[in-house]
Amino acid sequence: MVGGVLAAIVDVARVGLPVMTLLIAGESMGVPLPGETALIAAAILAGRGQLDIVAVIALAAFAAIVGDNLGYLIGRRGGRRLLLRHPRLRAHGERLLARGEPFFARHGPKAVFLGRWFAGLRIAAAWLAGINRMPWRSFLFWNATGGIFWATTVGLLAYALGHSAEQIIKAAGVIGAGGVVAGGMAALLWLRARQRRRRAALDASEPAARRAR
16 A cells, blocks of 8 residues: 555656546546545645645545546446446446445445445445435435545545554544544644633733722
8 A cells, every 4th residue: 555655646746636636536436546545645745735735635525526426327327237238347247236236225325425435335336326226415415425524534634644644544444543533623623712711711801900900
């Protein structure tokens, strides 16, 4: 994984955010591309000041949502036929449908949201949603929620921790690492709110102290 991230950093640094956006959109649409690796690489570059982390996260979320919706459309319009008729895809398609359809029928919304965190499901979730005729509005809600949360969590993790983020993502999983980041952000917000309350209390006490003099 380290070599893949280093190679992606070189590519993203050379071409910029468009390559990250295309890789994420392609992976989300169903093409086996290193979309998450490209996001990690771009966020690491943002941590070095070479890219804007807000733009990285926003474009990653946008690409994930658009790519997933294109994959959903392909799956809904003719995904089953494509998987079963194309000679190179038939064996994989039969396995995917045999395992994915029953699971998706029971856990459609969860599969769309959580699929963003697992490489194999990240590629297949949108297709399966379309093949299973999941209502588009429900798909869009869970797809957008998952895409935004995924892009924000992975982006901030790689931005904050640099190359060590890849080991954390691999060892603990993105969700667990995201929980650590979310907890740290919550603690930071709490500390800032506490500091503001203290300043407000001091500002309010100063006029009273002056009047007492």
